[in-house]
Amino acid sequence: MATLLVCSATDDLHTLQTALAQAAAPVMPDLQVRLWPEAADAADVLAVAAWHPPAGLLNTLPQLQLIASIGAGVEHILRLSDLPPEVPISRIVDSQQARGMAEFILWATLHFHRQMDLVLQQHAQRIWRMPPQRAAVECRVGIMGLGAMGEQAARCLRDNGFTVSGWSRSKHGIAGVDTYAGDAELKPFLAPLDVVVCLLPLTASTYGICNAAFFSQVKPGAALINAGRGEHVVTEDLLAALDSGRLRGAVLDTFAQEPLSPEDLLWNHPAILVTPHMASAASESEIARQIVDNLLRIRSGKSPLHTIDRERRY
Ligand code: NDP
Numbered sequence: 001m002a003t004l005l006v007c008s009a010t011d012d013l014h015t016l017q018t019a020l021a022q023a024a025a026p027v028m029p030d031l032q033v034r035l036w037p038e039a040a041d042a043a044d045v046l047a048v049a050a051w052h053p054p055a056g057l058l059n060t061l062p063q064l065q066l067i068a069s070i071g072a073g074v075e076h077i078l079r080l081s082d083l084p085p086e087v088p089i090s091r092i093v094d095s096q097q098a099r100g101m102a103e104f105i106l107w108a109t110l111h112f113h114r115q116m117d118l119v120l121q122q123h124a125q126r127i128w129r130m131p132p133q134r135a136a137v138e139c140r141v142g143i144m145g146l147g148a149m150g151e152q153a154a155r156c157l158r159d160n161g162f163t164v165s166g167w168s169r170s171k172h173g174i175a176g177v178d179t180y181a182g183d184a185e186l187k188p189f190l191a192p193l194d195v196v197v198c199l200l201p202l203t204a205s206t207y208g209i210c211n212a213a214f215f216s217q218v219k220p221g222a223a224l225i226n227a228g229r230g231e232h233v234v235t236e237d238l239l240a241a242l243d244s245g246r247l248r249g250a251v252l253d254t255f256a257q258e259p260l261s262p263e264d265l266l267w268n269h270p271a272i273l274v275t276p277h278m279a280s281a282a283s284e285s286e287i288a289r290q291i292v293d294n295l296l297r298i299r300s301g302k303s304p305l306h307t308i309d310r311e312r313r314y
Contacts, residue, residue: 100280
């Protein structure tokens with residue numbers, strides 16, 4: 001029987017399995033949705049819905065036609081050494097998730113712009129002191145990555161009065177947003193920013209991009225918001241930039257190891273606010289809808305939507 005295999009070596013995906021079965025039942029009654037490591041005949045598996053899929057599974061599925069990431073990122077799939085070469089890899093692209101990301105980036109920007117980092121320190125010491133205020137237009141925010149997440153965040157900040165710029169691999173045009181592209185324009189993009197936001201996908205070119213050389217190019221006293229992936233930031237270089245005062249503070253939503261260990265030094269740093277990979281998520285019903293829609297497309301001979309370019313790695 002045609003099978004969709006839901007698999008993760010790290011997370012419990014029972015509720016997603018249920019959502020997928022509910023989405024498939026009315027439109028693909030012949031599809032069974034199995035949760036790895038539940039037994040399924042390998043020759044029946046047409047697609048996997050995966051989050052950190054177990055090594056050694058995907059290349060045992062001879063009829064596999066789709067590898068669906070259940071998140072916006074795909075690096076957890078691309079890092080597998082046994083990835084079948086020709087099977088398309090899709091990801092979730094959801095406008096509501098992008099709105100959620102824009103909310104998170106607006107909140108984190110306001111955290112620095114309205115000096116809540118300072119106010120929280122004052123609160124702990126019962127100090128009543130009004131911090132200086134300035135207009136949003138005087139605060140320059142730069143978004144690294146102008147994809148589904150970054151573009152929405154840039155528009156939201158712009159609409160809230162901030163002076164916004166964006167940096168991507170290819171040149172983008174967004175009304176009211178200054179755009180920069182490619183490695184050669186990273187330095188001029190970074191130089192004037194008060195707040196730098198990382199919303200890049202994790203690839204070989206973006207791994208460790210927020211390193212000592214990067215921090216040496218940001219304006220002294222700028223703040224960092226990372227909601228891309230933890231591996232974008234070189235932790236020791238971030239700590240050095242914070243401790244030297246080069247950077248004023250950081251909101252970090254993603255980490256190389258999640259959950260962040262209770263012993264991790266990042267929890268204790270006074271200039272770091274840790275958030276638990278909460279910036280934005282698509283609902284399980286939307287994830288299920290998109291994956292089942294792609295299976296229907298494949299069945300009717302169409303290409304699946306939101307597939308990634310294996311060369312670019314995103
Ligand atoms: P997209 O693939 O839609 O966009 C990626 C953007 O990054 C594009 O604008 C792309 O440029 C740019 N980019 C990629 N590589 C480079 C590079 N080497 N130099 C400059 N720019 C580059 O991704 P999304 O916007 O959907 O998501 C981005 C990431 O956000 C995800 O991969 C995920 O890691 C993270 N995320 C985090 C969440 C959270 O809760 N913390 C939730 C959702 C996503 P171009 O447009 O020119 O191709």
